[in-house]
Structure formats: C-alpha cells, structure tokens
Amino acid sequence: MNNICILDNGAYTAKVGLASQEAPQLIPNCIMKAKSERRRAFIGDQIKECRDASGLFYLLPFQRGYLLNWDTQKTVWDHIFSPDCCGINLSEKTLIITEPHFNFHSIQEALTEIFFEEYECDALFRTTAADLSALHHLKSNTVPADCCIIVDMGYSFTHIVPYVKGEKIKNAIRRIDVGGKVLTNHLKEIISYRHLNMMDESYVVNQIKEDVCFVSSDFQRDMKTQKLRYPENTIIQEYVLPDFTTVNRGYVKKPEGPAPEQQTIKLNNERFTVPELLFNPSDVGIQQMGVSEAIMNALDSCPPPVHHVLLENIVVTGGCALIPGMGERLQTELRALAPDDMEVKVIITEDPVAFPWQGGRVLCQSTDFSEMILTREEYEEEGVGASIEKFDP
Amino acid sequence: MTSRESHRIKDAEKKRVLDEAARQRRARKALEALEQDNFHDDPHADLVMSKKVPKFHDNLESGRTRKTKRKGAEYYRAKYRKNFIQLLEEDKAHRPDPPNYCSAQAPPSRLPQRHFCAVCGSCSNYTCTACGTRYCSVKCLGTHQDTRCLKWTA
Numbered sequence: 001m002n003n004i005c006i007l008d009n010g011a012y013t014a015k016v017g018l019a020s021q022e023a024p025q026l027i028p029n030c031i032m033k034a035k036s037e038r039r040r041a042f043i044g045d046q047i048k049e050c051r052d053a054s055g056l057f058y059l060l061p062f063q064r065g066y067l068l069n070w071d072t073q074k075t076v077w078d079h080i081f082s083p084d085c086c087g088i089n090l091s092e093k094t095l096i097i098t099e100p101h102f103n104f105h106s107i108q109e110a111l112t113e114i115f116f117e118e119y120e121c122d123a124l125f126r127t128t129a130a131d132l133s134a135l136h137h138l139k140s141n142t143v144p145a146d147c148c149i150i151v152d153m154g155y156s157f158t159h160i161v162p163y164v165k166g167e168k169i170k171n172a173i174r175r176i177d178v179g180g181k182v183l184t185n186h187l188k189e190i191i192s193y194r195h196l197n198m199m200d201e202s203y204v205v206n207q208i209k210e211d212v213c214f215v216s217s218d219f220q221r222d223m224k225t226q227k228l229r230y231p232e233n234t235i236i237q238e239y240v241l242p243d244f245t246t247v248n249r250g251y252v253k254k255p256e257g258p259a260p261e262q263q264t265i266k267l268n269n270e271r272f273t274v275p276e277l278l279f280n281p282s283d284v285g286i287q288q289m290g291v292s293e294a295i296m297n298a299l300d301s302c303p304p305p306v307h308h309v310l311l312e313n314i315v316v317t318g319g320c321a322l323i324p325g326m327g328e329r330l331q332t333e334l335r336a337l338a339p340d341d342m343e344v345k346v347i348i349t350e351d352p353v354a355f356p357w358q359g360g361r362v363l364c365q366s367t368d369f370s371e372m373i374l375t376r377e378e379y380e381e382e383g384v385g386a387s388i389e390k391f392d393p
Numbered sequence: 394m395t396s397r398e399s400h401r402i403k404d405a406e407k408k409r410v411l412d413e414a415a416r417q418r419r420a421r422k423a424l425e426a427l428e429q430d431n432f433h434d435d436p437h438a439d440l441v442m443s444k445k446v447p448k449f450h451d452n453l454e455s456g457r458t459r460k461t462k463r464k465g466a467e468y469y470r471a472k473y474r475k476n477f478i479q480l481l482e483e484d485k486a487h488r489p490d491p492p493n494y495c496s497a498q499a500p501p502s503r504l505p506q507r508h509f510c511a512v513c514g515s516c517s518n519y520t521c522t523a524c525g526t527r528y529c530s531v532k533c534l535g536t537h538q539d540t541r542c543l544k545w546t547a
Contacts, residue, residue: 035436057437058430064477071470102494104480105487110473159497170492174499185427190514193541199432223516269514282506284427285420288499297500 003122005088006096006360008129011062012155012180012319014044015357016080018088019096019364024357025086031059031072032203036244043079052244056203065100065156065179067107074114081119091120094373096360098129101159101173105388112387116379123373125363126391129154129317130161131168132359137315137347138166139362147306148313149295151330152356153320155180158278158291160298164306172301174294178281180319184209186284187274195265196241204242207250208267209274212237215325216272217332226269230255236268275323279333292333308342321352408523409543416525512536 001020008015010029017024027044034042036052047053061073079085095115099108108126115121130150137148146166152159160174188205191198198205216222226235238253241263253264277283279290289297295314299307314334316326327348334344349355363369374390382389411419426432475483484494510517510529517527521534524542528534 033435033437038437041437055433055436057433057435060430064428066477066480068475068477068480069470070473071467074469102484102488102492102497104484104494106473106475106480106483110469114469160499173492173497175494175497176499182427185429188432189426194513202431227515273509273514280502280504280507282502282504283509285424287501289502293502293504294499 001364003092004094004096004364005090006357006364008098008132008354008357008360009067010098010129010154010319011060011065013353014076014080015354016086016088017357019361023351024354026353027076027080027085029061029073029076031075033057033059044076045085046079051248053203053242053248054244055200058202062156065154066104067099067111070110074118077114077119090115092122094123094125095119095121096125096127096132096363098132098356099126100156101128101130101161101175108388108392109384112374112379112384116376121376123375124379124387125369125373126387127363128161129356130159132356132363133315133317134161134163134166134168134359136355136359136362137313137349138163145309145313147309148315149298149310151291151295151314151316151318151321153179153278153291153316153318155319158318158320160291160294162298162302162310164302164310169302172298174289174298176278176281176288176291176294177286178277178288180206180209182284182286183213183274183277183320186277187213187270190270190274191265191267194270196263204250208239210322211250211252212239212267212271213275213323214272215275215279215323215329217325217328219272219276222272223269233268235271236266237271238264238266240264275320275326278320279329292330292337295334296337307339311338312343312345314344314346315355316346316348317352317355319353321348410522411524411543419524511541 002018004019006017006019006024008024012029014027014029015024016027028047029044032042032047032050033056034050034052035055037050042050059069059072061067061069061076063069067073081088081090097111097115099111111126112124115124130152133150133152134148138146147164150161150163152161156179158176158179162169162172184202184206187209188198188202191205222235225233230236240247240251240253240260242248242250243262247262253260273283279292281288281290299310302310311334314330316330320326327346331344331346334346338344374387378386481494508517508527509515510533511526512528512533515529517529519528519534520526521528521537521542526537526542528537
C-alpha cells in the first residue's frame with residue numbers, strides 16, 4: 001500500500017495521496033497570478049500564501065474537461081510531488097491516475113510518457129473517476145448490489161455512467177456540458193450586471209457560489225417567495241465581500257447585525273437559479289437534457305431487467321454534489337420520472353469530492369490488481385501505444 | 394399633413410431590429426463566455442521573468458544533475474500542442490462508431506425551454522422587440538433598454 005500513489009486528477013482540484021493514507025490531499029489544479037504579488041505566481045496550494053486574492057488570474061491545465069495545457073499541468077504536478085507539497089516521490093511507485101471519459105488518444109499517450117519518463121513510475125494504472133466510484137460503492141459491504149449509476153458532477157461537465165454487473169455500459173454514458181465552471185461563470189455574469197462588476201473575480205465568485213447557492217426543492221414556490229419583501233422573503237441574503245485587509249473570505253451577513261464596513265451585495269433568486277442549470281441547461285441556451293432527464297435517458301440504453309437495481313443505486317459524486325438540496329431534488333424528480341413499481345434511491349456520499357479517490361484504495365486491495373497495471377517492462381517493450389492496448393481494448 | 398402621424402409608429406420604424414442571425418451570434422457568444430477561464434488580461438503580462446537566474450535557496454549541484462534528466466514543461470507543451478478541435482477531429486478518425494465523445498452528449502430536452510427576465514431573473518412573459526432578450530415588466534424593460542439593448546452589438 002505504501003508504494004501505490006492515487007492521483008484523481010480533476011480539472012479544478014487534484015486529489016492525491018498514498019494508498020496507505022486515510023484521506024487524500026486536495027490541491028487546486030491550476031496556477032494563479034495575483035495583481036498584488038508581481039514577483040511570483042501561485043502554484044496549486046501555494047494560494048494559501050496569497051494575501052490579496054482580488055483579480056486572480058487562472059492558468060488551467062484543462063479545457064472543456066480535457067488535459068490540453070501540458071506546461072501548466074507539468075508545473076503543477078512538479079509542485080504536487082515536490083517536498084514543499086505532499087512530498088511523494090513517484091519513482092519506483094505504482095500510480096493510479098484518473099482521466100475523463102472518452103479521453104483522446106494523444107492525451108493518453110502523453111500521460112503515459114510523462115509518468116514513465118519524467119516521474120519514473122514503476123507501473124501505471126489509468127482509469128476514470130466514475131470507475132473508481134463504482135468500485136467503491138459496489139465493494140462497500142452495506143450495499144449488496146452489482147449495478148449502479150454514477151453521476152459525476154465535476155468542474156467541466158457532468159457525466160452519467162451506468163454499471164451493470166460491475167461492467168461499464170459505454171453506450172449508455174451521457175454527458176451534460178454543465179459543471180462548476182459554468183455555474184461560477186453564470187453567477188459572475190449575473191452579479192456583474194445586477195450589482196457590482198465582478199467579471200475579474202472568479203475566485204471570489206466561486207466562494208460566493210459555495211456559500212449561498214442551493215438547489216431549490218420546489219422551483220415555482222421559491223420563485224414566488226423571492227418576489228416578496230424581506231421578512232416573508234426567506235431567500236434573500238446579504239453577502240459581505242472580502243476586502244483582503246480585514247476580511248479575507250466573504251460571508252453571509254446575519255439579518256439583524258450592524259452594517260459592516262465592507263461592500264455587500266444582496267443575493268436573491270440567483271441563489272437557486274444558478275444551480276438550476278444542472279437540471280435545466282436550456283435556461284442559458286445549452287440545448288441538452290437536465291440531470292434527471294439524462295439519467296432516465298441513460299437508463300433506456302441499459303438492459304431492462306436491471307433497471308430497478310440501477311434506480312436504487314444512484315451515486316452522486318463530484319464538487320457540485322456539495323450544493324445543499326441536490327439529493328432531495330434529484331430524488332423527487334427521478335421519483336416522478338421513474339416507473340412507479342420501482343424504488344428510487346439517490347445517494348450523496350459523505351465526501352463526494354474524495355469518493356473516487358477512496359475507490360482507488362479499494363482497487364489496490366483487489367487480488368488481480370497486479371495484473372491490471374501497465375508495468376515499466378511492458379512500456380519499454382512496446383512504447384506509449386501499450387497503454388492504449390492495455391486500458392482501452 | 395405629416396404632423397398628424399403617430400409619433401410612436403414613426404419612432405418604431407427608426408429603431409434598429411436585430412435579425413435572427415445576429416441574435417444567434419449573441420447567444421453563441423454568451424455560451425462561449427460561460428466556458429472562459431478569465432475575463433481580464435494576465436496581470437503579469439508586461440513582466441519579463443527570468444527563470445535562469447538561480448535563487449538563494451537553490452542548491453546548485455542537485456539542480457544540475459536533475460536538469461540533464463528532466464525535459465521540463467516546455468518540451469511537453471511543444472510535443473503535445475493540440476487544441477480541442479484538433480483532438481476532436483483526431484478522435485473522429487480513431488473512434489468513428491459510437492460510443493465516443495460526440496455520441497455521449499445528452500440529447501436536447503423534451504421539455505420546453507423556460508424563460509427568465511434578463512434583468513431581475515423572475516419568470517418572463519415578454520420579449521424585447523429590438524434584440525430578443527426576455528424581460529418581465531415595464532420597469533425591467535426600461536433598465537434593459539438603458540443598459541444592454543443594442544449597446545454591445547458586435
């Protein structure tokens with residue numbers, strides 16, 4: 001266990017740690033440049049050293065969910081595996097790394113080359129975060145099932161992946177191009193038009209999203225509530241923006257307290273219309289199904305005898321699963337769409353962000369793990385093509 | 394007899410109205426904006442950084458042995474420089490049959506699109522005649538015309 005490293009390489013956070021550890025380290029997978037600090041850039045978790053995060057400029061390795069900016073990624077990985085960060089020396093270790101579904105061949109080749117040549121790994125196992133989540137869910141003792149649907153709500157997009165008897169049904173995978181990034185950008189646009197221009201403040205708006213947004217359990221009712229005046233309007237909240245001298249992170253102001261010195265904005269219907277994009281992407285003109293409809297659509301591509309098992313094992317992972325109310329809303333919508341003789345159970349895992357990483361730990365314990373990996377000998381024999389033969393037959 | 398004409402009709406004829414193509418262009422731009430990483434320029438763009446200069450805490454000897462072995466970030470950028478469109482084209486050649494990236498995309502919803510006021514966010518019943526943006530009340534239409542309508546037509 002000490003010689004296996006698991007890297008769930010997300011587009012927004014990388015989850016990394018040895019299989020012997022209890023939990024992964026969460027590291028922002030990006031390089032950030034601040035206006036206030038012109039001598040250096042902040043790589044990954046170095047951002048905690050930054051005192052003034054206003055107008056933060058992002059360099060992201062991922063574009064549309066795929067690893068495209070290799071120089072950025074290499075710099076971040078160099079930092080992650082350096083003694084300053086988590087200090088894992090990859091040489092002579094086995095690495096489990098995640099990639100998006102339907103990853104492109106040249107990206108897979110590059111991954112293989114980098115980890116064998118640069119970081120001198122002993123062996124490599126390339127998989128998807130949903131595969132690890134499914135393994136984690138199916139192997140955990142409390143659920144005696146062999147089928148499940150993984151809903152992975154990430155930063156770049158949301159994937160719905162059904163597993164039947166432990167096997168992924170590739171034909172039934174559905175992708176919705178809405179993720180945390182779209183939500184943040186949408187909220188940023190709304191705030192910039194209605195309140196203050198915050199188009200440069202992705203970092204702050206992301207925190208606002210995490211602090212105030214929720215998934216509405218009854219959209220029409222909440223739409224009516226938000227039109228009322230304050231005491232009856234239970235939705236409106238005043239948010240205190242950080243000024244980076246006395247307040248480093250924004251917070252929701254208590255209704256009765258005195259007015260703070262910092263700037264505040266009043267957030268009303270944006271609190272729930274923003275996460276609503278996951279359920280209705282057409283609200284901003286993305287002509288795709290919402291999550292619940294897409295789950296039913298994916299189900300249609302699965303063999304009918306297992307439909308009832310799949311509906312009882314819907315596991316939601318990824319950063320957007322943390323938005324309050326997500327589970328309840330999915331449960332009610334799916335209950336309405338599913339056949340009435342079948343049970344529906346939506347499971348939001350305890351730690352949706354680290355759930356796939358924990359699945360990596362489960363994977364290490366399986367007996368045939370040593371046969372699944374691509375070893376250094378195989379790589380040296382056949383080159384980068386070997387990884388594609390091994391993991392995507 | 395020009396003075397007896399309705400001023401409202403005369404004004405309405407002078408107004409510029411965006412055609413369907415321009416409206417679609419606007420919608421596409423709004424969607425692209427949702428995918429953007431940054432809306433401002435690199436704050437360090439005008440700085441000239443010299444990476445070669447050794448820093449105080451750098452250990453000279455260990456630095457030298459490592460450099461010969463490692464290829465560095467630049468090498469990988471040069472070798473795997475491909476944008477998303479190129480990769481998608483390549484993928485179409487590799488995996489022409491579904492399941493692939495394109496087939497996995499969720500199909501359009503069967504439910505009708507909902508409309509929200511572009512100004513206040515409430516449910517909207519009306520469309521701006523000039524640009525096609527949705528609004529909910531005369532008050533919001535006024536705000537829209539003063540701030541956004543045809544103001545940034547590109």
